[in-house]
Amino acid sequence: MEGENDVYDDMNLYITQENFIVEPNGQDELLVIGRLDKVTRVQPKTSQLINQRPTRRICGILGTIHLLSCDYLLVATHRIFVGVLNNAIVWRLAGYDIIPYIPNAIQRSENSSFLKMLRQTLDTKFYYFSYRYDLTQSLQRQHENKVPKVMPGLLQRSDERFVWNRYVLEQFKCNNMQRFQLPIMQGFVSINQVQINGQTFFWSIVSRRSVERAGTRLFCRGSNDLGQVANFVETEQIVEFNGQRTSFVQTRGSIPFQWQQLPTLRYSPKPRLTPGKDYLAACTAHFNAQLKYYGKVVAINLINQKGVEGELEATFARLVRELNNPAVRYEAFDFHHECRKMRWNRLNILIDRLAYEQDSFGFFHAFDNGTLVSSQQGVFRTNCIDCLDRTNVVQSMLARRSLTAVLQKLGVLHIGQMVENASTSFETIFKGVWADNADLVSLQYSGTGALKTDFTRTGKRTKAGALNDGKNSLVRYYLNNFADGRRQDGIDLFLGNYIVNDSENIIQATPLETPRGWRYYMFPSVLLIAVAMFFATMTYPSEFNTENLLFMLFWGAMIAVSATGILHYGVEFVQWPQLFPVTSFHSA
Incomplete structure (x- = not known):
């Protein structure tokens, strides 16, 4: 039996010009998210959906996040049954969607980078959830924190150390949408x-x-x-x-x-x-x-x-x-x-x-x-x-x-x-x-x-x-x-450690365009040319003579010099996180 503090599971999502409307099956209330005014409200279900056809079925609201072009709605679209724990079903997130509030917003190149980071983080295996059971709390903490009469929503009573979408869920700034917030x-x-x-x-x-x-x-x-x-x-x-x-x-x-x-x-x-x-x-x-x-x-x-x-x-x-x-x-x-x-x-x-x-x-x-x-x-x-x-x-x-x-x-x-x-x-x-x-x-x-x-x-x-x-x-x-520099950036973006500023690359420089030094381009280029010439000299000589041997020695020396340079200046070839300077990375 569904409890009054459980999170809604099967829902219909309606997308209109003005709103995202979320309709829980069998319930008499709706979640309305303004696409233009960004106001989120829960209201009684009356005649709002007459003559409307749902855009898609969803199984959870994951949050909302602001990127460069507009805000984006994050929804769970697919789930996989894991098992029953403490009389509640546990699911694994198997699909999601990222939907822009403004579908025809001007897309800046940096925005596609932010979206890729976000998708990479959500694609990480695995995220789990339950509509009734608080997966973030151990059995002992749940027993110690038991409230006899009025229980808060699932997100509100969860252990904030272990909720990965807390930041994006709290961006709705709606106090009575607990049953729509899926941690x-x-x-x-x-x-x-x-x-x-x-x-x-x-x-x-x-x-x-x-x-x-x-x-x-x-x-x-x-x-x-x-x-x-x-x-x-x-x-x-x-x-x-x-x-x-x-x-x-x-x-x-x-x-x-x-x-x-x-x-x-x-x-x-x-x-x-x-x-x-x-x-x-x-x-x-x-x-x-x-x-x-x-x-x-x-x-x-x-x-x-x-x-x-x-x-x-x-x-x-x-x-x-x-x-x-x-x-x-x-x-x-x-x-x-x-x-x-x-x-x-x-x-x-x-x-x-x-x-x-x-x-x-x-x-x-x-x-x-x-x-x-x-x-x-x-x-x-x-x-x-x-x-x-x-x-x-x-x-x-x-x-x-x-x-x-x-x-x-x-x-x-x-x-x-x-x-x-x-x-x-x-x-x-x-x-x-x-x-x-x-x-x-x-x-x-x-x-x-x-x-x-x-x-x-x-x-x-x-x-x-x-x-x-x-x-x-x-x-x-x-x-x-x-590869981990970009992966680190995606984690910081999703968790709200980094907040996207609309003035990036307009008034202030975007952190996504950190310039590379000359060594980053020169040493690998020399290495590739040297390797190619070394094998060409070794493989296709018209006749093997002193001149070919000198060529091989020269290009072999160039391979050694360029490879040594790459190792010596190794930090310049690493993919570093761009949203935070490395020198102060997570230092506080």
Whole structure:
């Protein structure tokens, strides 16, 4: 039964000269969006639609955004069923449309660039939503925030950290359109009906990517001055069984102080501390927020403790000591050193170290009628350098250990029985879902699937998995250096970090036309000519003589000089974000 605070789902969109009119099926009210005056209002349905035929069916209002030529309406047009969570259907966004308020507005070239950015961001896999269930809040937060009588709309009661279209929804500036505002979450959702020991239950994973300091892998690292970190993800494991629900939450996020690893065309640019910053203040602000949301925190740091990552590890350890907060514990584990030569069984050393805290943190457990059995008292906050590959491996192992405790408490597992030994079919599902979670979170941040997922999927490291990791690493290299600048711009545009100014390229310069230096054109041109001439001289000599050898040596030297120049001035060849200067990129 539809509740009075649910968001409308199936709707008809009418497009007239003056208005967009949205008609929810079976309802007696309309949403009218002025195309000329830009005024949005909800009004009773009377005779407005007589003799009108709907332009199209839609399944949600995503927001509105102002670009250079005019405003644009964002609507969800297609959806894919994911599953049922907490008695509510969860959907995945499968199609959208961007409709101009003024169809014949003068199109400026920069506007098409903004539209491409917007589409690239909305094309990112995957966005999820529900018309009834708040996907942005964990079960425990929903229980703690429960209001007995009057509930606000779905957008209004959501966790603003995880609503990706909050900015574009709030641009309507209409106070009574809650049932038309469809919040979407980026991340990963998997809902599975499974069976162990003859008992059937639902096991789900929900990963929520934060909009705070959102960005791409090398352009968005560490923390800003407010303590908000890059690639912050909250992952919740949910079990629903026999009128009971349990939840176990973990988080991941970049190392929480100001550091950078900007692309330079080198395969692995060196991470560096951002000079002139108050690292302790940022770290303190970050952990204060974590303590507020999750209780006690164990910060698991999986980066290398020597080499280029060593300075970051030492700084993190020092800052946690200086915090001097008994509710925050630091646990360093050099993943690559400990597990070298594919000795991944050594990860159990880390899990054993964390066993006491995991048992004391517990998990959220409540009955459907609201009766609370237990709450989760703390959280494991895991990071590696990217918070992707190593992080996901450790999170899946902590989740497995928690799931064993949950299923024993619910009576699904016998006392002493481990979940990995209880059901071969469920073990396959468990590994596959956690590997899919790794791939999706990695795709959203780095542009490729995760590394090391062969271990997550099979329980062991394989040579085929290592080869696939090599391929993904090369793709990451290309994307991070030559494609992520525009992708970062699209994220900032969609989230409202950058506001389009109508005077761009008229009164003031547009940021989309950042001039390139002479090296950007000269070195690649010389390289291409030199490569072509070298192979031409080597392949088609009328006769091989000293003159041909000198030509080959000359063009070979030109190849070396131009390639060295490109690497030396690598930062000039990277595709940088254009909406924010790189020197101050997300620094505050």
